[in-house]
Amino acid sequence: MMLNGDSLPVPTIYQVAEHAGVSIATVSRAFGDPSKVAPRTRDAVFEAARELRYVPAAAARALAVRRSKALGVVLPHIAGPYYAELLVGFEVAASELGLSVVLALARPQEQRPAAVLDLLGRVDGVAFMARSGADDEVVRQVSEVRPTVSVARGRVTGVDAFYAENRSSARRLTEHLLEHGCRRIGFVGHPEEGSDIGRRHRGYLDALAAAGLTPAAHFAADPVEDAGLEVAEQLLEADQSDSDRASGSPASSDGPRGVAGLDALVCGNDELALAIIARLTAAGLDVPADLVVTGWDDTVTARYLSPGLTTVRQEVGELGALAAHRLAARIGGEPVQEPVTIGSTLVLRESCGCLPDGVSGTPPPTAPAA
Amino acid sequence: MMLNGDSLPVPTIYQVAEHAGVSIATVSRAFGDPSKVAPRTRDAVFEAARELRYVPAAAARALAVRRSKALGVVLPHIAGPYYAELLVGFEVAASELGLSVVLALARPQEQRPAAVLDLLGRVDGVAFMARSGADDEVVRQVSEVRPTVSVARGRVTGVDAFYAENRSSARRLTEHLLEHGCRRIGFVGHPEEGSDIGRRHRGYLDALAAAGLTPAAHFAADPVEDAGLEVAEQLLEADQSDSDRASGSPASSDGPRGVAGLDALVCGNDELALAIIARLTAAGLDVPADLVVTGWDDTVTARYLSPGLTTVRQEVGELGALAAHRLAARIGGEPVQEPVTIGSTLVLRESCGCLPDGVSGTPPPTAPAA
DNA sequence: CTCCTGGATGGAAGCGCTTACAAACGCACG
DNA sequence: CGTGCGTTTGTAAGCGCTTCCATCCAGGAG
Structure with a gap:
């Protein structure tokens, strides 16, 4: 319990050595590789260090070992x-x-x-x-x-x-939407070459190409909430003029009803998807009935949302x-x-049209057994 | 562009000094306080440093300045x-x-x-x-x-x-629930003295006491999802046996219908609240119509959820x-x-019974026009 | 032209630690 | 009871940088 007396003589390896009655080399060894020091000495060193509240200066060590x-x-x-x-x-x-x-x-x-x-x-x-x-x-x-x-x-x-x-998951995800009957699928996000979202975009394109389809729309948006909101606005606006909706002329009778000529949106990340869904829902539209929307990242919100957001989980x-x-x-x-x-693994929830229990249930009531 | 020739002679202040034709003291000054070095010299030093890709060793500096x-x-x-x-x-x-x-x-x-x-x-x-x-x-x-x-x-x-x-916000929050007609209000979270949640608990108690009410229930749960789920299970179970529900005997006619003898739950954080709401909703109950639930932290999910989670935002x-x-x-x-x-600021959303636009409105099915 | 002054530089002493290298020690063996 | 070896410890030389101090130098003042 003896106090240090003075106030700031920050203890160094020297004080510890002196206090323990050994050389600094021994103290150094005791801390570095205790087995190199005789048990009795080691204990003395540790005891001294404890009393002095010695904290080895990382800088000095780093300098000495060049690391x-x-x-x-x-x-x-x-x-x-x-x-x-x-x-x-x-x-x-x-x-x-x-x-x-x-x-x-x-x-x-x-x-x-x-x-x-x-x-x-x-x-x-x-x-x-x-x-x-x-x-x-x-x-x-x-x-x-x-x-x-x-x-x-x-x-x-x-x-x-x-x-x-990213790419093949995006492809699988997009293919999943095709199975739900979606045909006019858009993508949201910057397709920068080499970026994660860029790779997701490629996968999306892959799936479309394989199905003989072409991209229905592309929204170059930053992967943030505000950008998602903007995309939603555009959608809403386009849908207004587009009298398509009520009359409806879906490519497949069992897919979503469609919004602004689109029936699905693959978003670069959850943030984007969430913002879009929120805005659309506020406008009275329904996801996935009117438009299928998917995200990426499996954020907490994706899970708690209702309908749950179909997304992709990465470790x-x-x-x-x-x-x-x-x-x-x-x-x-x-x-x-x-x-x-x-x-990465696909996380199928309701926003793509799956049923609540995660079954890849469909608008087409085929067997979910697969 | 001249390459270093050898592979790892990591450049130190010495090489820079030599390369620039000055002493290490000058190099040190150039980096530390450029004004202490003549412009010409300074430029020479920086040029040398650049060529050598010199990176000052933080450890050495730290050792020298003891910081x-x-x-x-x-x-x-x-x-x-x-x-x-x-x-x-x-x-x-x-x-x-x-x-x-x-x-x-x-x-x-x-x-x-x-x-x-x-x-x-x-x-x-x-x-x-x-x-x-x-x-x-x-x-x-x-x-x-x-x-x-x-x-x-x-x-x-x-x-x-x-x-x-925490405390006064919790009090305000609880008082807000009282305004919504809640009377049997429970708390979820460990009331450890000194912890944030402990302080929230105090505030909750303050409000109740001021209103002449007593705590209706207390669930000592860790502030994590699983614990929230458990609380929800308990609630559901109690509610089952409790035939109260259908017959109903609310203290106030305009408050929530009540679940397990409770009409509101003040949760220690959003995670807890979210988990509870999710479980209750899955069981067919309605928040806030059956039970009012509030969180704390204003997480992203609280905002996206529907009904939005009433919570408290802290910077x-x-x-x-x-x-x-x-x-x-x-x-x-x-x-x-x-x-x-x-x-901290109260964020009123729908889970407490407020209307979507944040008005401190009431559960009764008034016009959503607002 | 000399002296003084202030600014720019270099010399050198650490900062606290690691780590050869060497010295000292203990002890089993012959 | 020497000898020799392995173990334990100490000595000292840096690691790369900052900074005090001394030195040097260019001018301006006298």
Whole structure:
């Protein structure tokens, strides 16, 4: 219980050594690899450390071993479950590997290079996640200086890449809508080459092409709520002029009634889909009876909504974990490897026309046994 | 464009100095305070640094100045918008202050002290946020070694505390339910003294007491989905035996019909409320007609749900920012200050019986025209 | 033309830790 | 009771950077 007396002589390895009556080398060993120190000595050291409330200075260690034992993560400046999961997966894995994680949120405008230097200087490797800035160039530069991985974002040569499978899931999803009788299917989202949403768009196109159909509409919207609302407005407006609706001339008699000449909308993510559904519903339309809408990400809301939102679930946390492990490997000297893709699974709920119990039930009352 | 030739002679301040034909002191000044270096020299230094892709070693700087310029955050091992917002607020503020943030997720069980030491060693201050572990003791210990703040969690002496106002909001919320004609109001959540939910419970009690009412029921549930589901089951079960329902004997004729002798449930957070509503609805009951339910946090889902969930919004991001600023101040030498509370605002939606447009209207089927 | 002053630079001493390398020790063996 | 080996410990040399202090230099004042 003896207090330190003075106020701030922050305890260093020297004070601990002195207090325990050993050399600093011994203290260092006791903390680094206890087995290298005789039991009695070790106990004395720990006791001294405890009394002094000694906290090893990570900086000094990092300097000595030329390794910070920390990983950097760069995420978009966004709050949301998607990023949270990614981050949690990463952190948990990193921490299991004994690595700290330093977080940097990418500010869109303020491209302060000092900030990235600051991050780089304190980590052994960095992970760029999900459209953190539109900065392939930054990623490339960073990758020249530190092991780098890119998660759920565009690829950059020389950088390890991880992402959830998008294209074939999008195809499956779209095909599912076809089974529901949809024929005039639109897509919502920017089809940027290489982005996740871009890949989803490809899959959507694949399915359509395979069915001999053409895209019924395309709304280039940012994957955010406001953009979704705008799309909904457009739809509503177009539907107004379009007297189609009441008279109806559906390609298939059992599909949705249709809105603005469309009977389904594949949205780039849940946020978009949710916003669109909300606006349409507020206008008195019904999803999926009037229009089928699907999302992507399986956010909490997708699950609680009624009708439930049909969407695609990706093990985002796993992506984060993979990234952390890869980074550790790279730091350990391993070379860059091929991009890794993890699977995604369709989550069928009611917004596509399925029945509440998740059965791929149909407007066409065929056997759901398959 | 000249390549480095060799592969890994990581550039240090020495190589930059040599390359630029100056001393390391000058390079250091150029990076630290450019105004201390003659323009010509400065340019030469930066040019050399650029060519060499020099990244200052944060560890060395930290060692020299005895300050890491980094803040630690400890969060529960949870993904969710609440924590994300907290974190974003914190990070943005920290980064504006030129501080990095290192993230540590508190693992419930694995109380590995090495992990906390590791964190402590690399930051100048740490923020414990929202029930990160049930570890007041850990917080206290940390606070003896580093400036510490506690955000949205129990108070610890000697630690700066920030939280959103809970008690009076809970009282206002409960009073609002009384206005809707509710009289048999229950509470869902652990009323731990000092926790956020505990404070909400107090506010609820305050309102009841002021109205001369007594708590109608209390469900001690963890603030998670599963616990909410369980509460709902209990409700359903009790309601079954309770033949009350059909015959009905509401205290007020215009309140909800009631479920299991209750006509309203104030839940500790949205997650709980959402789960309860979902289960009840699945069982054919109606919220708010049969039972009024409210949440706390104003999650995205609360907004998209229909009926919308009446809840309480807190500027969580602001809390994070406040914490970061306080930490910076404490590191700068300022003393611990009184706990700071920020306001919360009631968000009235339909689950309490209000009309869709937010009017404090009543359940009776009045014109939806409004 | 000399002296002084302030600005620009370099020299060098740490910051707290790790880690060869060497010294010291204990002890089993012959 | 030496000898030799393995174990435990200490000595000291950095790791890359900041910063105090001294030095140097260009001008302006005298």
